[in-house]
Amino acid sequence: MFDFLKKKLNLMHGQTPIVKLERLSKELGHSLYVKRDDLTGMALSGNKIRKLEYHFYQAKQQDANCVVTCGGIQSNHARATAVLARQFGWRPVLILGGSEPKDACQGNLLLDKLLDAEIRWTDDNSLFRYSDDLLEEAAEDLRAKGYRPYVIPMGGTDTTGLSGYISAGLEIREQEKKMHVAFDAVFCAVGTGGTLGGLILCKELIDWRIRIYGVNVMLDADYFHDRIDLLIRAYKDEHTLTAAHHAKDIQMIDGFVGTGYAKSTPEVAELIKRVAVAEGVFLDPVYTAKAFQGMLRQIDDGMFSPESNILFLHTGGMFGLFAQADGLFL
Numbered sequence: 001m002f003d004f005l006k007k008k009l010n011l012m013h014g015q016t017p018i019v020k021l022e023r024l025s026k027e028l029g030h031s032l033y034v035k036r037d038d039l040t041g042m043a044l045s046g047n048k049i050r051k052l053e054y055h056f057y058q059a060k061q062q063d064a065n066c067v068v069t070c071g072g073i074q075s076n077h078a079r080a081t082a083v084l085a086r087q088f089g090w091r092p093v094l095i096l097g098g099s100e101p102k103d104a105c106q107g108n109l110l111l112d113k114l115l116d117a118e119i120r121w122t123d124d125n126s127l128f129r130y131s132d133d134l135l136e137e138a139a140e141d142l143r144a145k146g147y148r149p150y151v152i153p154m155g156g157t158d159t160t161g162l163s164g165y166i167s168a169g170l171e172i173r174e175q176e177k178k179m180h181v182a183f184d185a186v187f188c189a190v191g192t193g194g195t196l197g198g199l200i201l202c203k204e205l206i207d208w209r210i211r212i213y214g215v216n217v218m219l220d221a222d223y224f225h226d227r228i229d230l231l232i233r234a235y236k237d238e239h240t241l242t243a244a245h246h247a248k249d250i251q252m253i254d255g256f257v258g259t260g261y262a263k264s265t266p267e268v269a270e271l272i273k274r275v276a277v278a279e280g281v282f283l284d285p286v287y288t289a290k291a292f293q294g295m296l297r298q299i300d301d302g303m304f305s306p307e308s309n310i311l312f313l314h315t316g317g318m319f320g321l322f323a324q325a326d327g328l329f330l
């Protein structure tokens with residue numbers, strides 16, 4: 001393992017499994033596998049935990065006793081951060097987009113509330129445009145109150161969090177060898193870009209013969225292409241890495257945001273049900289179902305030969321399903 005990946009806590013319970021989706025593979029005429037990063041834990045489940053292993057290592061080094069982060073009202077990242085903060089006996093402070101629901105809350109927000117995380121509400125526009133400023137203001141305020149806050153950016157995505165999915169890429173590579181399977185392509189959802197960015201950097205570091213595709217669930221492909229490019233360059237500078245980086249390695253699939261971020265459509269709901277019925281695996285309506293849609297479109301468009309092995313990275317988000325129960329037609 002690369003030395004720069006060692007500065008982390010071990011918060012996962014070993015490697016997450018890669019399993020073949022037998023019935024969908026038959027239906028689609030390709031070997032389709034899923035990497036179950038939805039099984040990184042329970043309350044801590046999903047892709048965020050891999051990034052938080054690195055952030056919380058840094059937070060401990062800095063003797064923090066409080067963590068501040070931000071996200072949408074149903075943010076998986078905010079929930080995972082709050083859970084972990086409580087596991088360390090620290091104060092979780094979450095800046096969430098939206099407003100306090102009048103009715104009973106659901107999904108991730110319910111867990112945030114049970115954890116008694118301090119929630120500071122802001123409007124969505126300010127959250128997405130000025131999140132770094134909002135985080136810094138909150139940290140200032142907490143310092144003035146005597147706390148030692150550690151700030152984690154939206155989605156845990158920065159040069160610290162990126163290490164999480166470089167490590168995950170190495171894990172997939174190891175599993176390929178054990179399973180005697182070479183994946184031709186891997187697909188994942190893109191919300192802040194840390195998951196895709198980490199996998200791409202891993203590919204560049206180990207000269208991995210795999211195509212890596214990200215499906216954006218908000219904004220557009222150009223935005224994420226530039227953001228991930230900058231992130232990878234910053235990481236390489238920080239760690240003085242010499243592996244070549246090619247902006248063309250960042251392959252985005254656009255067109256699956258649907259009616260907007262975190263908004264479900266009847267097609268998304270149908271797909272969640274189709275995968276659940278075929279395989280007993282639940283996708284979430286905000287990230288993984290849209291990414292899965294993007295992958296299916298590439299397969300339908302004939303992008304892969306029949307003997308291809310295709311891997312879908314399941315990044316979690318299960319609690320988001322409950323928050324959208326009404327929209328899921330059941």
Ligand SMILES: Cc1ncc(COP(=O)(O)O)c(C=O)c1O
Nearest residue numbers: 191192193194195287315316317
């Ligand atoms: C369940 C889930 N999948 C995928 C993503 C996207 O990951 P990233 O923010 O690293 O792009 C997120 C968060 O943004 C998420 O919560």
